[in-house]
Amino acid sequence: MLRTGEDLLLVEDTLWMLTAPTGQGIYDFPFDRFFACRHPYQLPERLVAVARAGAWNDYAGRYRELAAEGIHLVHSPEQHLLASELPHWYPRLEGLTPRSLWFDELPDAETVGRELGWPVFVKGERQTSRHRKSLSILEGPEDFRRAMEEYARDRILHWQRVVCREFRPLRRVEEGAPDRIPSSFEFRTFWWRGELVGWGHYWWQGSPYAASAEEQQAALAVAREAVRRLAVPFLVVDVAQEVSGRWLVIECNDGQESGYAGISPFTLWRNILRVEGEKGPP
Template structure:
């Protein structure tokens, strides 16, 4: 989405956290802060600078938005380089190697034979930043013919053509019963939000399609892995998506800048209430 600083509302919640919000019109991103929490607006453009959490969905040009808000003394919690670090797999993968499926990336896609020799069949295909609407036919690739067809589509797809190509080793995940249409099959996956290395909220990733939950033991194992990932990344506000493999082990599916991430099955009000608590503990007074 194209954003302008003029369209973004900046306010403080519970006298603890500043938020820079742009309403997307999508429930998965938007939250009625003014109706649910104590909010106050400040006056910007003076000498006092505030650090604000962006909530604005996917951004086309984060660097430009960051600079535009900085002109009115609003500094987003992630610098452009930090935003890129948690948005681009080639940048975050080295820090999380061993916690996430083995991956390779290319400016020019390898031929089908080389791709199969590298990762085996099936393999998982994506852009360095994202998939194209989670389409299964462009993601889970079973043979050379499917690979060649997917690569041809990648070259013209509006969401993929500008990204580096990423090949990931395919991991067999624990499936859940859900009708997701032509998208990647639903798995036992959870989304977690982390504020300065502390868990702020977690919920089922595929909550829109199915109801499922984990046991205390599963939750503990998954969040232990996510906490290690958050520690390694050492960034202010990230999302970590976790999934359980068919053999019961947990892996990191990916991480993202939480400023751009949808809530999925994470309940927004408890998330922001916890964020306020964490920030007050982090910066008392």
């Protein structure tokens, strides 16, 4: 049932968690150091658990394995795709996020330039490769062709579909390293069953930055609309401000797989426990 390193625990007699250490400080959290946790000797016939065990290569397969044992993850395979992969969430968020195209095979520069113009922002359907600017912000056809050659070899990107996005100039907070996407005025938000449970700066390393009350209100209005449209239980929405002042959805993710960025994990899970206690079992 459980794989090596995995643990199933009941937190504060309220929330089932399936955990495993990943070695990533931005992701791991020792629940038993901060909350009352127990391992019931006898499990209910059916339980719903939140996974914090990293990203599985085959979420649907792992979901089926656990479901056969009566452990149902908070997201079905369909909800997981809707929360985490741009080709699934983008159609519901048009108007809130930059115009995007995606390709099953490496696209040609002519098609991308004709449809989106230059420069263009390029990523995998799930993530970038360590936020490398040279593989993400491409100024023209030559840059694009070079980047596609690297995509085919990159261990993070080669298995992902290529996503090309309209380049929208964002408000910057720091230039960063020479080959890193410049840090923008971007924030990560966690939502549990439609309720905001975590808010913090996305770029958690480097120069600190914060939003005013008015900026936070505007950012959360956009994120909240994305949450309403996607309607999954545990969603992460990253929002950033354009130089024009407009707020955009940059990315969505399954909260089970997302790092905390600049959010206190203790505060996040305390808020989730509070909401879960108020609303009762899903």
